[in-house]
Amino acid sequence: MHVVVNAAMSADGKLSSRRREQITISGPEDFARVDRLRARSDAVVVGVGTVLADDPHLTLDDPELREQRLEAGKSEHPARVVVDSNARTPTDARIVDDAAATYLLVSESARFDRRAELARPSVEFVTAGEGRVDLLRAFASLQERGIEEVMVEGGGELIFSLVESGLVDELSVFVGPQLVGGRDAPTLADGDGFVENFPELTLEDVERMDDGVLLRWTLAE
Numbered sequence: 001m002h003v004v005v006n007a008a009m010s011a012d013g014k015l016s017s018r019r020r021e022q023i024t025i026s027g028p029e030d031f032a033r034v035d036r037l038r039a040r041s042d043a044v045v046v047g048v049g050t051v052l053a054d055d056p057h058l059t060l061d062d063p064e065l066r067e068q069r070l071e072a073g074k075s076e077h078p079a080r081v082v083v084d085s086n087a088r089t090p091t092d093a094r095i096v097d098d099a100a101a102t103y104l105l106v107s108e109s110a111r112f113d114r115r116a117e118l119a120r121p122s123v124e125f126v127t128a129g130e131g132r133v134d135l136l137r138a139f140a141s142l143q144e145r146g147i148e149e150v151m152v153e154g155g156g157e158l159i160f161s162l163v164e165s166g167l168v169d170e171l172s173v174f175v176g177p178q179l180v181g182g183r184d185a186p187t188l189a190d191g192d193g194f195v196e197n198f199p200e201l202t203l204e205d206v207e208r209m210d211d212g213v214l215l216r217w218t219l220a221e
């Protein structure tokens with residue numbers, strides 16, 4: 001499995017403001033690049049915090065990219081994945097509509113009534129972990145289902161956990177021309193943070209894009 005984390009952050013490293021509502025950081029060129037990255041992926045992953053904040057759809061915008069996937073014998077859109085320990089995804093969330101397959105990664109503590117409310121033909125539950133989703137086991141289960149190329153779109157809590165679990169191969173970050181500020185605004189990697197043995201990144205590429213810059217790193221094994 002190959003896991004790429006992609007995110008857009010302000011010049012001061014924020015994914016959103018302290019209101020935790022979606023803010024537009026990328027410009028048109030970066031959004032088109034994100035669409036191409038989605039199109040190359042078998043699955044696009046977000047944490048439930050992002051579902052609750054942004055209500056993302058995570059499908060492909062560009063009809064040509066959808067057509068190319070169909071011509072290659074793939075589904076029109078990559079699968080969507082939500083890391084959602086307690087099955088908190090709202091029943092009317094766009095991510096559980098029938099536009100694409102969706103995997104809900106839950107823990108043993110996800111209530112069965114919530115699972116029943118979210119059950120639909122395009123949704124499959126994958127249970128891994130007790131109180132919280134065990135990402136290593138959950139991602140291994142996705143791999144058993146044929147998912148090899150994975151794109152993670154955030155948010156900060158999930159990105160930190162994936163890096164901590166050693167699951168991330170590549171990190172691409174669009175740095176936009178805004179200052180957001182706020183000690184409670186989400187950053188690229190939240191969670192508990194590292195205090196030693198900081199994960200080392202190797203800078204692979206730097207590209208001017210829109211009014212910002214795209215940085216691409218790989219992570220050591």
Ligand SMILES: NC(=O)C1=CN([C@@H]2O[C@H](COP(=O)(O)OP(=O)(O)OC[C@H]3O[C@@H](n4cnc5c(N)ncnc54)[C@H](O)[C@@H]3O)[C@@H](O)[C@H]2O)C=CC1
Binds near residue numbers: 159161
């Ligand atoms: N600018 C950008 O590129 C993006 C910005 N965002 C922003 O990020 C914010 C949402 O991010 P977060 O609140 O950090 O939520 P998140 O999307 O990272 O989800 C975290 C939640 O996932 C669940 N979870 C289950 N197992 C977990 C595990 N093992 N490790 C970590 N989480 C686990 C927990 O309920 C946890 O609270 C929103 O403000 C959204 O707008 C989100 C995605 C991309």
Ligand SMILES: Nc1nc(O)c(N)c(N[C@@H]2O[C@H](COP(=O)(O)O)[C@@H](O)[C@H]2O)n1
Binds near residue numbers: 046
């Ligand atoms: N690449 C990027 N740039 C930004 O400026 C953003 N705010 C985001 N947010 C991510 O995109 C998701 C929305 O996806 P849909 O358009 O609904 O398919 C959102 O949930 C974040 O993951 N990304």
